[in-house]
Amino acid sequence: MIDFGYTPMPITVHNMDKADLSLAKWLAERDETFNHCISCGSCAATCTAGKFTDFSFRELTHSIRRGEISKAFSESEKCMLCGKCILVCPRNVNTRNIVMLIRKANQIFKP
Amino acid sequence: MRYPTFTLPFTIGLSFVLLYILVIWTIWIVRLSRREQKIVWKRLFTLRTIKAIWESFREGLLHHNIYKKNAVLGFMHMGLAFGWFMLIVLGNFEARLYPHGVINPPYYPIFFEFFRHDLTPLHEYEEIFTFLMDFFLLLVMTSIGLAFFKRFRSRALGMRRTTKHILIDRVAITALWFIFPLRLFAESVTAGLYNTGHFFTNFLGQWVIYNLPLDYLYYPAWWAYSISLGVFFIALPFSRYMHIPTEILLIFLRKYGVKEKNNHSTFTTIELNACSRCGICIDACQLSTTLNISDTQPAYFLRDLRYSKPNERLRETCMLCMRCLDACPVGIEVTQIRKNERNEFPLFGTSNYDYLSEHKYPKAKVAYFAGCMGHLTPSVIKSTLALFDEAGVDYTFIDKDGSICCGRPLQQNGQVDAAKQLIDKNNTIINETNADVLVTSCPICASEFKHNYRLNMPVLHHSQFLNDLAKQHKLTFKNTGEKIIYHDPCELSRGLGITKEPRELLKNSFILEENKKNTGEKSLCCGGSLGITNTSLPQKMAIASDAVFQLYDGKTNLLATACPMCKKTLAMAQETVKVLDIAEVMLNNLEPKKKKVQSQKEPAEAEVLS
């Protein structure tokens, strides 16, 4: 490989002009509570999986809202579906359903 | 005698249905797994066969299970099945007793009155046969009347909802409903002309329809009866009425020990065919009673699975609370079948939980496991451990710093491979604690540990363990004389059959206010179920609030339960009733023992303690 003296930078800007919001739309159509999140972080804090890895439901859905789809598919697999987050969410976001929907989208959408 | 053409529809229908059943039973039996066939052979000539025959008679004809749940409904099913059976049996006897009638074509006893107008050769049996035939026809007609009434006014028969049927079922049910009125009509016409009946058909023939042109109606009436039988028999294998022959086979196979496995099998096909879509499961389901979702219950799910594949909504809209399983009069393993169907849709990969490798639980004598949900109900943990301390239990709170999920939620939602990763890891680290016993507060975990783990220690729910401590007098409680309601968690009652221990424990301090309808294995689901993902929180709360008010009778505002999830859900849904865990209420009524121990202070005991 030719060394140009620099490497490609990871994307550091959310370019909302080019963001792929199709998954966000798809999810919100199937579960309206997808859009009810106020990013309080309760889900991520109580998360059973979050204790062992960097999984955060809040971050996952947030990144989908910013168009980072491929990351969402790999992240969502870390969820154990234990349901604690459902019991703590102050906005009644149906978290488990959204994880299942993301997993289904993984089979439908071609990332 | 010229061949009676009118019996053709019946003869064709009967031949078809018998041949069909013979072929399909053969196919099914051949397709059972080697192991299943082996156990069937091994047990064929045992008492099990006798029991199966008795059960076939009791359930297939008398419909005893339905009767226990709803007497009118039971009578309806019994009247139709048993009445018809008796008509066939008696008709055969009658035809055989008739001189020169020992060898008969199958249509002969069915249309006996058509062929023989002079029944005097039956001698002393004439009276009894004509009476019994009329009696059972009347019984069947009563049932048909009830069934007809139920279709339009199901509530009158104690059913909130009745199943909505597909075309083939409607064809079959229409034919079935016509069979007996047409038989009655044909026999009444005959009785009107030849006095062949008894109190029922003679009365109708000679007093009610006597001024109709009976001579002209005679042939058409028997034709119509034969056609309705023929249509019913042709439709039977493709309709819900396939349950009639299949239920018998199912009863036998089940008696021999054949069960649902972790995936669909030939036995599943048999179970699917054994569902009569009676709709009893619809009323048992809280999705229907509370949320008015009345099109996803087993009656519909099994139906769609029998003909093709249930859609996603049908597959997923179920709390897996197992109330339908308890209600099903045929005993079809509906919950397992639904889980197996879900298993065919894996959504998670196989390396998603690699991050779990480093986890370890501390070593322990009694390992206490609060479970994920337990960490959201600190009072459950605190009370349980306080009671352990009081009883001098040597325990370690193994998931104090959190745990791996037991895997049940994934498993219930069809993600078996993903669940297996959790189960394997958890199984190893729990076994490494080398505990004598594992006590958990969460019935969901307890159920998973019992059913899908290979632990080297027994698993107890904390209500069992605390009850044992109370029985051993390691814990003593004040008798308050107060009333209390107990809510059975699904996984504890139906899942593990633990209904007595929590009650025994509570009775140390309380008088139990029992609502017989929704107690023990018939308890209501709190709605928090992890077996479903597509209900919204408000829907869950509606189920929870209904569940509380089904138990609440105004005599006490105190409700105990034994599941962190139930506790949270029931407490969130309403503010009338105070919801506490069984450990909490018992801790509140603990008779402090420390004084007693001090006053008794026996040296021997002190040595043991040190």
Place this chain on the structure above:
Amino acid sequence: MKEVAIIGGGVTGLEAANKLAQLGYTVTIFEREKTPGGHVAQWDRLFPNRRNSMEVVNEFKSHLNGNPAIFLSTAIDKISRKGARFTLEAKGKSFDADAVLIATGFELFPAEKKEEYGYGIYDNVITSAELEAMFKEHGYPVTKSGKQPQRIAFIHCVGSRDEKVSRPYCSKVCCVTAVKQSIEVKEAIPSAEIYCLYMDLRMFGPGYEDLYKEAQQKGVNFLRGRLSETSELEDGRVLIKTEDTLSAKPLKMSVDLVVLMVGMSPAEGTSELIAGLDLKPNKDGFVEIIDQHINPVKTKAEGIFTAGACTGPNNITDSVNAARSAAIEIHQYLSSK
């Protein structure tokens, strides 16, 4: 002289009574508690300027000189309409009035309903009201064992913006109260490390944002994340878990004292009281007003007015404004009759 009955002797009731008496009506206040002043009288100091709350209460109380009259420890059981007048029943006696002002205020959210926060289960989890009581008593907070806490977490939005406890609304005053209290703790115990766990900081009033900045200057830490669960350590400290949402990492921390900023809940008994007048509470359980913009002190029932925190979370300014507004509204109503 026409008579006005006021239910509730908090700042709203006291101020409305004062204005109505000045307008020439015979005014009677019915207060359920033994002392007037409502929740304000229970508080030590007020935001944003940390003025002693009794100063305010005493100012409003100073007008209680026969008219308006006040009945203490008198809870109204029933209000009924009798022609153009109303009958109020309490302690077996009845009182008549030409107009009624509902000023029953609020109730603090029962924190034990958020079981995972450990209130009532762990020793060192207290409410914001209990902290005020500590300030009143010794000027600084103490842990259960009587020590001065060195690390304190203020938990915002307890019983506010939480559909899980059927309180989906914002209680408005808790954010600024937490900031005020954090400064007070910092002043009382300078070595203390203080964290405010918030979802959004709603500093909407004059001087509130300044107070926030002052807290930052004094070293109060702000952590954007909502508390998810707590557990108790053997030494009595409380382990709290949250997500530091700004760095997207779960965060845990052991603290000596957890202060739950309990929100405002509808006052107990008010819904039942107004039910007799065919008035229904609004969706959050507070007294419903007919128009949020055009007439925020009138109810659907003629002759029944309402003001203060019984209509929804309010600060003192809003309550006093509503009280005066109600006084004018009642005056117009009675003089047109």
